[in-house]
């Protein structure tokens with residue numbers, strides 16, 4: 046009988062006017078709604094609630110064939126958002142203990158004696174139902190792996206943290222898990238998989254959260270595919286070609302529920318993403334796929350245009366949502382299958398090259414898969430093709446990011462498909478596609494200041510197409526014109542607003558319109574300059590220091606925001622989240638002193654500065670930072686210098702705020718000249734450039750007074766640089782967006 050009933054329904058809907066659902070039943074207390082199709086069949090009502098509330102019983106209703114709304118018997122209302130309730134804090138306590146926690150509630154944590162706290166002391170319940178900050182963990186550091194913690198709202202099974210120990214997680218009832226429900230303590234003292242979180246179904250990631258976590262994870266993938274880097278093991282070095290080092294697959298849902306407007310937005314997101322990618326120092330190959338009942342390639346990886354961003358954008362632009370007309374199911378399996386097929390072709394073409402290529406998949410979906418097989422089976426096949434196994438450490442070669450949009454997505458499904466990597470997020474759930482667009486715009490605005498600092502090209506890699514600015518994209522040339530003189534300094538780009546330089550370059554009375562800044566060939570003016578509040582050249586005259594350079598640091602606010610490109614990029618500053626990414630130190634427990642230990646590990650650390658030999662001819666100069674005993678001899682030598690003999694305590698001149706380079710033992714370091722002032726002292730870590738000091742002053746100026754040419758370095762010649770590890774407090778105050786750490 047069943048088929049007959051169905052048939053009669055369909056017949057009814059064709060013959061008679063559609064039944065109309067009751068418009069009186071859709072009102073929502075305290076909230077608003079929008080409705081499509083005026084209450085006709087399949088008309089959809091979307092609810093919105095004020096911040097900190099969510100629509101109950103659902104975010105939307107649909108008018109069904111039977112003339113009734115979904116959930117029609119339940120009156121819609123906006124309910125207060127809750128954050129998950131904690132069960133226990135292992136080795137510690139939390140307060141207050143309540144049954145429910147609402148927006149604005151603060152949880153405070155304490156660890157028992159003998160246990161150290163990692164993560165925040167307090168966490169606040171946010172308007173989207175998530176607790177602020179990372180997990181709080183109390184650990185005695187006795188395990189082989191650190192305590193992996195228990196997310197709020199979960200129970201953890203297993204408390205042995207030995208090698209190969211396993212812990213399992215379960216979210217409390219009503220909560221959904223993102224991340225790994227099982228983690229294993231690995232040989233490298235880390236836990237496998239991604240940290241789990243538990244959230245209510247009404248919790249969405251905000252554009253700001255997505256921008257931050259997605260760009261962080263993505264820049265990790267980009268950074269490690271630097272074309273200048275030699276891939277392969279030590280004996281068998283393979284220099285990979287410049288292009289095609291990364292395959293990026295953009296997979297767009299074109300099912301019925303998406304609709305033409307949202308599809309257009311999805312195209313826009315893809316375009317913005319590709320445009321921005323093309324400003325980086327690598328050339329990815331794109332595969333773009335739209336899918337509904339079937340998957341259709343918009344751009345195939347094997348197309349010869351697939352490495353040309355603008356061509357790819359053009360093809361996306363010309364693609365029509367209507368291509369999927371009448372076949373508008375959600376076949377996520379087919380979409381991933383299409384990705385797999387494109388990869389297979391590459392594999393057949395040159396397996397060696399394919400296995401050296403990273404793959405990034407961006408999947409956008411607004412619903413559950415309702416046809417085709419289980420998409421996770423296809424993920425497995427992709428992993429097999431890439432030869433990723435639990436043991437062979439090839440996880441780097443695949444990142445699957447899943448963006449679930451709207452309340453029809455299945456949390457389990459999107460989490461199952463997405464990659465799971467420690468310290469990174471690959472599963473995102475957002476309210477709608479406009480939030481995703483906002484996230485992408487936001488990400489592209491801040492990502493490069495925060496996570497993508499310290500990138501540059503090797504001079505040898507420039508070739509014919511390169512521009513010399515790409516080698517020193519963060520160098521700023523500052524010229525201050527005064528009545529009779531002109532002062533020239535260098536500086537470094539540290540954010541889209543600020544150039545960091547030395548305070549002594551400026552006089553308090555300098556007029557802003559007389560300050561010119563040149564970066565990457567572009568001209569800027571100063572909107573304002575800020576000298577470190579403790580910089581006071583005359584402040585130590587009572588200690589016989591005629592001119593003190595202590596706190597010789599300044600920030601210049603530019604008159605317009607910098608648009609980052611290959612020619613202009615920020616350098617990394619110590620103790621910021623960008624540097625944590627560059628150094629691959631992403632744990633919660635990472636501190637400023639971890640950065641210092643990594644960047645300045647010995648008594649004589651390699652560093653470099655940039656010198657302008659002739660106008661616009663910038664060159665690297667390699668020096669050494671003297672620490673410990675070598676710093677003491679730097680101070681003793683400085684004291685011997687005739688100009689400083691009258692200073693009783695040399696530490697009044699060379700305070701602990703200076704890094705010392707120079708000298709002639711055990712090796713002659715090139716010295717800085719006058720115009721170098723304010724420029725960065727840089728440590729190169731792998732392929733990233735991190736500024737550790739600002740060139741301030743030197744004992745002897747042996748540079749030619751007229752030509753500025755570097756002459757031979759005399760004995761007792763040392764240079765001093767404002768130590769940025771000591772300047773965090775002020776920099777943090779001026780540029781909180783760089784996320785300085787303790």
Ligand SMILES: *[C@@H]1O[C@H](CO)[C@@H](O)[C@H](O)[C@H]1NC(C)=O
Nearest residue numbers: 074075076077078093094095
């Ligand atoms: C409903 O929407 C209107 C106009 O967009 C707005 O002014 C009003 O504050 C909203 N009401 C609620 C309860 O969100």
Ligand SMILES: *[C@@H]1O[C@H](CO)[C@@H](O)[C@H](O)[C@H]1NC(C)=O
Nearest residue numbers: 062063081082083084085086
């Ligand atoms: C609802 O359906 C009726 C009959 O099919 C049609 O005349 C009307 O335009 C529809 N209303 C909307 C808003 O689509």
Ligand SMILES: *[C@@H]1O[C@H](CO)[C@@H](O)[C@H](O)[C@H]1NC(C)=O
Nearest residue numbers: 151152153154165166167168
């Ligand atoms: C945590 O909250 C308590 C009380 O609300 C406050 O006294 C304390 O300073 C907070 N601690 C931190 C680290 O914010």
Ligand SMILES: *[C@@H]1O[C@H](CO)[C@@H](O)[C@H](O)[C@H]1NC(C)=O
Nearest residue numbers: 310312313314316317362482
């Ligand atoms: C994408 O959307 C933005 C803002 O809505 C618009 O300014 C831009 O022109 C669009 N881009 C494309 C390529 O359509």
Ligand SMILES: *[C@@H]1O[C@H](CO)[C@@H](O)[C@H](O)[C@H]1NC(C)=O
Nearest residue numbers: 360362363364365366367368
């Ligand atoms: C897209 O659809 C529009 C209208 O249906 C049509 O005019 C246009 O030619 C289509 N474009 C492509 C590339 O098929």
Ligand SMILES: *[C@@H]1O[C@H](CO)[C@@H](O)[C@H](O)[C@H]1NC(C)=O
Nearest residue numbers: 283284285286395396397398
């Ligand atoms: C395959 O790619 C590798 C790495 O790019 C290259 O060295 C090799 O010559 C290629 N082999 C063929 C047959 O093209």
Ligand SMILES: *[C@@H]1O[C@H](CO)[C@@H](O)[C@H](O)[C@H]1NC(C)=O
Nearest residue numbers: 396400431432433434436437
């Ligand atoms: C896959 O990885 C394993 C372990 O690293 C290696 O032995 C094997 O040769 C790889 N297979 C291919 C096809 O590269």
Ligand SMILES: *[C@@H]1O[C@H](CO)[C@@H](O)[C@H](O)[C@H]1NC(C)=O
Nearest residue numbers: 589590591592687688689691
């Ligand atoms: C510092 O000042 C003292 C006293 O004014 C003067 O004798 C000395 O030459 C000055 N030293 C330098 C290096 O300018």
